[in-house]
Amino acid sequence: MSDIAVYMIANLVVHNVDEYRIYEKGFFPILKRFDGEFITFDDNHQTLEGTAPTEGRVIMFKFPSEQAAKDWYNDDEYQALSEFRRAGTTLKSLTMVHALPPRS
Numbered sequence: 001m002s003d004i005a006v007y008m009i010a011n012l013v014v015h016n017v018d019e020y021r022i023y024e025k026g027f028f029p030i031l032k033r034f035d036g037e038f039i040t041f042d043d044n045h046q047t048l049e050g051t052a053p054t055e056g057r058v059i060m061f062k063f064p065s066e067q068a069a070k071d072w073y074n075d076d077e078y079q080a081l082s083e084f085r086r087a088g089t090t091l092k093s094l095t096m097v098h099a100l101p102p103r104s
Helices: 017-033 066-074 076-088
Strands: 006-014 037-042 057-063 089-098
Touching: 006 066, 017 037, 017 066, 017 076, 057 066, 066 076, 066 089, 076 089
Parallel strands: none
Antiparallel strands: 006 057, 006 089, 037 057
């Protein structure tokens, strides 16, 4: 299962735009270093059915493997940068979703 891509879904509420902008500027170079791929973000997502579990911004990005995602998250440079996210937002969730394995 280690070669299966994973998708990361972050949900956060921005309350200090200046702090969050510092995080955003540093985020993409670190993401690329771990072969991550930014997919999209949405500040106006809609829940079509059920109870809305999210508020604020929803962000989606992808890594080639679970290990790459964990290495990115645990990276010292990323953790230092994430202090700006923590100062500028309230993180509601950061979820890892595994892609389907290849069919044999």
